[in-house]
Amino acid sequence: MKIAVIGKGGREHALVETLANSPCKPEIYSFPGSDAILRIAQPIDAHDLESLISWMKGNSIDLCVAGEESYLVTGEGLANLCSEAGIPCWGPVKESAQLEASKEFSKEFLIRHGIPTAKAQIASDYDEAKAKIGGTYPTVLKFDGLAAGKGVAVCPDETSADEFLKEIFIDKRFGPGRLLIEECLVGPEISIFGAIVDDRYMILCPARDYKRLGDGDIGPNTGGMGAVASRQLADPALLETIERTIVAPTVAGLRKDGLPYRGFLYFGLMLTQDGPKIIEYNCRFGDPECEAVMPLLRGDLASFCLAGAKGEFKPELISFDEGWSVCCILASKGYPATSHSGDLISGLSDVTEARIYHCGTKLDADGNYLTNGGRVLAIVAQGATLDEARKRAHTETSKITFDGAQRRTDIAYRCFE
Template sequence: MRIAVIGSGGREHAIVYTLAQSTVVEQLYAFPGNDAIGEIATCVPVDIGEIEKVADLCVEYQIDLVVIGPEAPLTNGLADLCRARGLLVFGPNKAAARLEGSKIFAKELMAKYHIPTASYAVFSEAAPAKDYIRKKGAPIVIKADGLAAGKGVVVARTVEEALRAVDTMMKERRFGTSGGRIVIEECMEGEEVSVLAFVDGTHIVPMVSAQDHKRIFDGDKGPNTGGMGAYAPAPVMTEALLKETEETILFPIIRALQTEGISYNGCLYAGLMITDGGPKVVEFNCRFGDPETQAILPLLAGDLGKIMYDCAAGHLSPQDVIWHEGASCCVIMASQGYPQTSHKGDRIEGLEAVTEGIVFHSGTKKNAAQDYETAGGRVLGVTARAHTLEEAVQKAYAGIAHIHFDGNSFRHDIGAKGLSHYKNNRIL
């Protein structure tokens, strides 16, 4: 089978790396991929924003399965174009991708079908939004309606911070048209966890849970980022809670879409808050999370190529989705100034010294001397798998210790929440 993975980041590197181990994969392509992905797949240079061109290239390269990584091509309808050309696609159509592309659409759908989430209000003008904030008080959550690369959410601890967030989104248009309308939500209390699932239109098979670390600094301080690390599985997501999540969130949202005449195929990502009242939805994404994918896929014992093909063809078998025992941890290294700015061109040293983990490249490129240098905000992630979470964390940070580039930054507490569950004997 010839598979094309659309995208160029750490998520796509992890997907390509895992697909390379599949027994059903004959040839791997990446559109456009990156230099590290190019070591295990054929990279095809193309702007994935040009979705017609991408779909045409998939036909030209006689692709049997298209795997779409990032959210933008999904919300723009790349899956629809590929399917119209007779191609099998792992990824939802444009209508289904609105779950991520519009927070308002997702909230209204959840409200209509009684799927647990935070109470909310929608605003298209700044003045009434500010009045609502003053009335409700803080803490409170402000979200841009559209895509914002994981940075369009502000958890405001004060009214003043919330008011500034409204101006940033609606007046300064920090996120462009994505901030033209906003959602203001109650601030749910609890611990966050990510549950991703394979979906074939009808059947849903959850993956191992994971916990992302959005804030730039240790202790969940500082601004939101695309994600500074993840570990899997997350002990806060017990078997009982996972069953409840399936029954109250995952299956209901797919049934809700079906009732609305929308079929969902691909990876469904549920970002959850584990509250005293049970799991509630923070957000839905219509694709693999990043960096969660870098922590989850190394634990997959099943054949990813077969699983993705079966999702695309509509006959996913739960028996194929099997997992290794143990845990994994991914730590992200970011460039100087991230997330506000992104320094590029710094030489990366020590990659060859990482022997107990996998390095997934997000923002790197090779220079004329064929040495890797930085080319983006989140530069790379080091993932390690082990029998226990504690061992996985130690191995990941041991790998990080070998790597250096000017101005590099990373969090030192990835996995700490998970470890605290074990140390406090909350998990038997």
């Protein structure tokens, strides 16, 4: 089996490693990949979607796995082009990927199908947004399009809201787009992942991520500074409620709306006093949750994804360890406002009891890894208990250093103590 994994970050590194370790022993290829990924996978000679599809056809690729969300909605859409070329793709077509690409589309879908979510209004410019906020704080502001996990702001007051509105409508940080103004839901968050094949699905291992830059959930939102994953994160009664009120209605809604779906679907949830409510969908695995979940996966992920991409639902091919997994992110100097590249990373070889997934690194001429992006590394450790996993993860993370490194020391502690 030949598999092409599309993406270049820590999530894709985790997927590539897990797919490569499948019992069916597939050949793994990657585009655009990274220096770390290409130590496991073979490079794909392509520069855009068109040349990527041509390369996959010419090299008899059996399965395309979509990692990064942008490829699903760029141009005609990765899965759409794969379908035209006769290449099975584990990832939804562009029309269905609008669940992530457009917050407005997603909110309308949720309301139309009666799925619990926050109330929201739409604004097209700065003045309209100010008027619709109407002095009600805290409020949640969401840029309508893709923003690499940085297009959402929880604003406790007028000052913070004004700063974000300026980024959206005046500085146009994420390009043109409208804004959702949502009520602020309160409660612990949980990430639920589904593997969907048309009208069938299975719920994978739950996770919880930490979006704020600093300890105690302070500082700006990021793409994620760490995550904890375990089947024990949600008790059976909670999972049954989530499946009945959110997951099953979502799958039914996709079918009713004529939106084909084969791939991972992320449900970002808030556990409110009124029950679970959905904050957002992601039409791929979460990052850094993927890095935390993949080490717990058992079975044959490659065969599972290939079968699913062909419309065959085979949940018996994969399962999850009952223990805990903790992921700590090391970010570069200036992140998330900016990122820094070229800083020498030390201590990688000292990590002996955790996996290292490369989010943003590159090799220099001497074979040393340097920083090359905002989030640099994900250090992931497992344990039979939460305490064992988190102590191991933080101990191993502390062995790695580079100039300006940023990390949180409360990953898997906050929300559990």
